[in-house]
Amino acid sequence: EAQVTQNPRYLITVTGKKLTVTCSQNMNHEYMSWYRQDPGLGLRQIYYSMNVEVTDKGDVPEGYKVSRKEKRNFPLILESPSPNQTSLYFCASSLRGQFFTGELFFGEGSRLTVL
């Protein structure tokens, strides 16, 4: 089954404790992206990757890191989480990065709470 898998789905952590949210897709998609969703603000892009070893900042990259060593995986790293990073995070992928002619496939989301 074609899917985007995120882990963990739920996480409560404390300020400053490094964490990684994993994202994996099994559709051989070139493009992957991370979004955060906050009430009243919609979805905002954090980072995206056009292909392996190619990553770039979205609209709200501060406090986050990503890597794309393999085509299928695109982990989101919070080196020193802060309470303002409490949010619902989505990973998404698409067949091609340029000229969005197709859809984005989303994971089920990771709800992160930073105390």
Added chain:
Amino acid sequence: SQQGEEDPQALSIQEGENATMNCSYKTSINNLQWYRQNSGRGLVHLILIRSNEREKHSGRLRVTLDTSKKSSSLLITASRAADTASYFCATDDWDGGATNKLIFGTGTLLAVQP
């Protein structure tokens, strides 16, 4: 940056009625997409309309696009309780070259009362 803004922010209708949601955007686009999100779940793609298209249908969904007004509408006909969800429009920020991001609006929350 927010590209699309949906209107209304919330909509409550009775089962069987039609639901219309609107989206306005700011820049030139290559295409516009609509997504649905059940509460707390991942977004699911509904339909894509290209900038050279004016109307598109998929089942009970009808999407229109007016590039001169930079706006789109999503019509759901004969709504069902299962259509209760948030609906988002998304646009690619087209500058005539490669576009590498899809920008989402803030969504319309649709509640269909049985």
